[in-house]
Amino acid sequence: MSLDIQHIRSQFPILNREVNGQSLVYLDNGATSQKPKVVLDTLDTYYEKYNANVHRGIHTLSQEATDLMEESRRKIQAFINAKHDHEIIFTRGTTEGINLVSNVLRNVLTAEDEIIITEIEHHSNIVPWQLLCERTGAKLKYIPLTKEGILDITKLDDLLTDKTKLVCVNQVSNALGVVNPIEIIIQKAHEKGAWVLIDAAQSAPHTPIDVQKMDCDFLVFSGHKMYGPTGIGVLYGKEDILNALPPFHGGGEMIKDVTMEKSTYACLPFKFEAGTPDIAGIIGLGAAVDFINSIGIQTIHDYEKELVDYTIQRLSEFEEVEIYAKDAEHSGAVSFNLKFDGVHSSDVGMILDKKGIAVRTGHHCAQPIMQHFNIPGTVRASFAVYNTKAEIDTFIDGLKTAIRMLG
Numbered sequence: 001m002s003l004d005i006q007h008i009r010s011q012f013p014i015l016n017r018e019v020n021g022q023s024l025v026y027l028d029n030g031a032t033s034q035k036p037k038v039v040l041d042t043l044d045t046y047y048e049k050y051n052a053n054v055h056r057g058i059h060t061l062s063q064e065a066t067d068l069m070e071e072s073r074r075k076i077q078a079f080i081n082a083k084h085d086h087e088i089i090f091t092r093g094t095t096e097g098i099n100l101v102s103n104v105l106r107n108v109l110t111a112e113d114e115i116i117i118t119e120i121e122h123h124s125n126i127v128p129w130q131l132l133c134e135r136t137g138a139k140l141k142y143i144p145l146t147k148e149g150i151l152d153i154t155k156l157d158d159l160l161t162d163k164t165k166l167v168c169v170n171q172v173s174n175a176l177g178v179v180n181p182i183e184i185i186i187q188k189a190h191e192k193g194a195w196v197l198i199d200a201a202q203s204a205p206h207t208p209i210d211v212q213k214m215d216c217d218f219l220v221f222s223g224h225k226m227y228g229p230t231g232i233g234v235l236y237g238k239e240d241i242l243n244a245l246p247p248f249h250g251g252g253e254m255i256k257d258v259t260m261e262k263s264t265y266a267c268l269p270f271k272f273e274a275g276t277p278d279i280a281g282i283i284g285l286g287a288a289v290d291f292i293n294s295i296g297i298q299t300i301h302d303y304e305k306e307l308v309d310y311t312i313q314r315l316s317e318f319e320e321v322e323i324y325a326k327d328a329e330h331s332g333a334v335s336f337n338l339k340f341d342g343v344h345s346s347d348v349g350m351i352l353d354k355k356g357i358a359v360r361t362g363h364h365c366a367q368p369i370m371q372h373f374n375i376p377g378t379v380r381a382s383f384a385v386y387n388t389k390a391e392i393d394t395f396i397d398g399l400k401t402a403i404r405m406l407g
């Protein structure tokens with residue numbers, strides 16, 4: 001299916017900006033995506049017409065705001081094909097979703113238990129598990145990377161034991177753009193009775209997700225990487241597991257009854273949503289899902305694959321460029337470096353910025369991967385549905401300048 005990219009681009013006001021006198025070429029979507037007009041307008045309209053606190057008001061505004069918020073929850077339920085809308089917990093983002101799960105497991109895990117993560121995780125999917133293991137005495141194990149930088153899944157059988165309680169892995173690596181074999185990981189973990197948490201921060205904007213088919217136990221993602229506002233994210237959990245776990249934050253909204261002696265807790269999803277939520281952000285995220293659906297997530301996936309393949313093809317023209325995990329399946333991002341001694345990824349990033357091209361440089365909050373390759377960082381170009389091959393050509397022209405200047 002051919003996309004009307006100019007029509008899509010016209011919905012993103014920021015793409016008309018100039019940076020350093022040049023048209024903006026925004027290739028830092030892995031960090032955060034730009035926002036379409038429908039999301040910006042939804043935020044304005046919410047504050048202009050509906051602003052009220054949710055779930056506790058008898059008055060009309062409160063009921064309207066509640067309806068909009070709960071409609072958004074159902075949009076997200078449909079977006080990831082969750083069985084129930086109460087399996088959708090609103091968080092501040094991927095990081096908070098993972099910290100929620102790791103915190104509520106503090107009184108569930110013991111020193112006898114084991115957690116498996118991988119060497120290809122964002123710090124958000126490493127540090128919370130290290131903290132949990134420090135607090136419970138549980139053991140943290142890693143699926144290692146091959147020399148090329150893809151998960152060495154052959155090691156999984158040895159790592160999984162009867163003690164494994166949880167396996168946590170990202171569906172797509174933010175640092176390398178590599179797609180991880182989550183299906184086999186989920187299947188093998190379940191054979192041992194372990195739960196699986198999928199970090200979908202870099203897949204939800206790019207790939208159709210069906211949590212029932214995937215059969216993951218938890219899945220987390222951030223709104224701001226999928227055309228939605230910052231400060232809002234989602235934790236999906238299977239109903240029976242969420243019901244069995246204790247609450248995270250205590251406060252308003254998450255209780256059934258409170259006496260001076262003790263409290264009982266609300267049903268899902270409210271048990272995990274203490275305090276006033278980011279109502280505008282939630283409704284804005286619903287608008288972002290509408291935007292994605294107006295194009296189709298599979299169509300977005302197929303188009304972005306063309307962009308990624310084209311980027312790898314163009315980068316391969318230069319013997320000065322090293323592409324990481326080049327032959328692996330990629331989604332949404334490509335990571336590389338110039339092979340020159342003493343040249344840092346940020347040197348390349350600064351030259352590109354002078355030409356209005358935004359890429360990310362450095363360790364991408366994934367230092368273990370950098371340690372694996374023995375490098376301080378990489379240059380990462382990451383894509384959204386509004387990017388074009390012409391922009392990739394502009395980026396490659398900018399890279400030629402960087403090669404000339406730094407070589």
Ligand SMILES: Cc1ncc(COP(=O)(O)O)c(C=O)c1O
Pocket residue numbers: 030031092093094095096122124125170172173174199201202222
């Ligand atoms: C794979 C992955 N996990 C987790 C995160 C953290 O997301 P957030 O900062 O939105 O909580 C990111 C952000 O870049 C990511 O790419």
